[in-house]
Amino acid sequence: DGGITQSPKYLFRKEGQNVTLSCEQNLNHDAMYWYRQDPGQGLRLIYYSQIVNDFQKGDIAEGYSVSREKKESFPLTVTSAQKNPTAFYLCASSHDRAGANVLTFGAGSRLTVL
Amino acid sequence: SQQGEEDPQALSIQEGENATMNCSYKTSINNLQWYRQNSGRGLVHLILIRSNEREKHSGRLRVTLDTSKKSSSLLITASRAADTASYFCATDAGDYKLSFGAGTTVTVRA
Numbered sequence: 001d002g003g004i005t006q007s008p009k010y011l012f013r014k015e016g017q018n019v020t021l022s023c024e025q026n027l028n029h030d031a032m033y034w035y036r037q038d039p040g041q042g043l044r045l046i047y048y049s050q051i052v053n054d055f056q057k058g059d060i061a062e063g064y065s066v067s068r069e070k071k072e073s074f075p076l077t078v079t080s081a082q083k084n085p086t087a088f089y090l091c092a093s094s095h096d097r098a099g100a101n102v103l104t105f106g107a108g109s110r111l112t113v114l
Numbered sequence: 115s116q117q118g119e120e121d122p123q124a125l126s127i128q129e130g131e132n133a134t135m136n137c138s139y140k141t142s143i144n145n146l147q148w149y150r151q152n153s154g155r156g157l158v159h160l161i162l163i164r165s166n167e168r169e170k171h172s173g174r175l176r177v178t179l180d181t182s183k184k185s186s187s188l189l190i191t192a193s194r195a196a197d198t199a200s201y202f203c204a205t206d207a208g209d210y211k212l213s214f215g216a217g218t219t220v221t222v223r224a
Contacts, residue, residue: 004156
């Protein structure tokens with residue numbers, strides 16, 4: 001089955017630690033995204049990548065870093081510089097559907113800072 | 115930046131009733147999409163309407179788009195318990211970045 005796999009599903013971090021969230025897709029999609037979701041709020045874009053070895057900052061990139069070394073993988077590192085990292089993180093990939101960008105999401109990773 | 119704003123924030127209906135939610139946005143778009151999110155899960159794409167379309171149907175879903183008012187509505191007919199979820203509109207301005215609203219939480223009572 002094609003899809004997006006995010007891991008871990010739950011993650012606990014002590015303040016001052018960096019953590020990396022994994023995102024793997026086997027959909028052969030070119031573009032991949034990371035969104036952050038806080039309770040009762042919509043999704044805010046952290047980073048996105050349209051092709052391998054290239055990525056752009058979204059609206060809330062501060063305190064986060066990404067890499068895109070392979071088409072299938074787009075890991076997100078939440079650094080100690082992120083002031084309020086506790087949130088639900090969603091990875092997505094997209095394909096062009098006749099000029100429209102439609103997203104397929106993973107199941108999410110919930111990060112809690114202790 | 116979050117462009118879409120959904121209204122209402124929450125909606126509670128009886129099974130079999132229709133549910134209507136609205137989305138307003140601020141800038142020009144190529145298309146507008148609706149997604150569903152079950153509690154604690156990822157989002158699932160429901161339907162897409164392009165800027166040159168006014169209405170679209172998919173099963174029990176009906177979407178309208180009024181570009182002059184920069185607004186869209188999603189209607190779910192004959193609701194079921196399984197429709198309980200949060201619904202998000204997302205605007206696509208053609209720049210590879212979808213902007214999501216805060217969502218409408220729909221509860222369908224048995």
